[in-house]
Amino acid sequence: MKYFLSLNIVFILLLTACDPVKKSQLSPSGKGSFKIPVWSSPFLKGFEKALFHTSLDVAGKHLSGISIIKRTSDTSFHFTFANEIGMTYLDMEVFRKTYKADYIFEALNRKSFLKVLWSDFSMMLFSSSERKPVRMYLDNESEESVYFFLRQSMYTWINTKEMNLTRLVGWSNYFDAVMINFSEYDAGFPSEIKISNPRIRMVLTFSLLGH
Numbered sequence: 225m226k227y228f229l230s231l232n233i234v235f236i237l238l239l240t241a242c243d244p245v246k247k248s249q250l251s252p253s254g255k256g257s258f259k260i261p262v263w264s265s266p267f268l269k270g271f272e273k274a275l276f277h278t279s280l281d282v283a284g285k286h287l288s289g290i291s292i293i294k295r296t297s298d299t300s301f302h303f304t305f306a307n308e309i310g311m312t313y314l315d316m317e318v319f320r321k322t323y324k325a326d327y328i329f330e331a332l333n334r335k336s337f338l339k340v341l342w343s344d345f346s347m348m349l350f351s352s353s354e355r356k357p358v359r360m361y362l363d364n365e366s367e368e369s370v371y372f373f374l375r376q377s378m379y380t381w382i383n384t385k386e387m388n389l390t391r392l393v394g395w396s397n398y399f400d401a402v403m404i405n406f407s408e409y410d411a412g413f414p415s416e417i418k419i420s421n422p423r424i425r426m427v428l429t430f431s432l433l434g435h
């Protein structure tokens with residue numbers, strides 16, 4: 225019994241250490257049984273492909289150019305990021321539980337970085353309300369509803385007036401804690417997307433050019 229109690233304590237400590245959300249910005253507003261709006265990633269419902277102006281800042285490096293995200297099946301997407309003269313930085317296929325790197329610019333070709341990037345993309349592309357949250361909060365600044373999914377280690381911000389997903393925050397370990405912001409919605413799709421991984425000093429931004 226003491227052994228399992230110790231494991232639970234260790235798990236809670238690890239979970240708390242990884243959690244990137246400042247609890248001071250949230251007010252508890254529900255626990256246990258409550259309704260949640262049906263939501264999904266903007267890249268799921270009816271999405272085919274989109275073109276973005278894109279910038280990547282990571283560990284002191286800055287890259288910018290054009291990227292395209294294309295849905296290739298119900299369970300996969302293709303992501304290509306290149307500069308304006310055609311030099312490819314990243315070309316990879318993203319699946320729910322893995323990825324395939326078709327080409328990676330040498331300066332970015334690190335397994336640890338690619339694993340974090342895939343984790344970010346997996347959350348951005350595949351997240352939905354298919355699982356039940358365990359807590360509901362109110363964001364003190366935006367007044368948006370925030371739902372916490374324990375089994376996914378993920379917080380979801382929902383603008384219930386517009387019924388738009390505005391933010392995802394999640395993690396699987398200390399290093400891949402991520403915040404994904406969706407803003408400037410037009411016809412149900414965000415014109416601006418920002419992915420931030422503060423613990424590896426990465427910021428990836430997408431400005432929609434067309435879809």
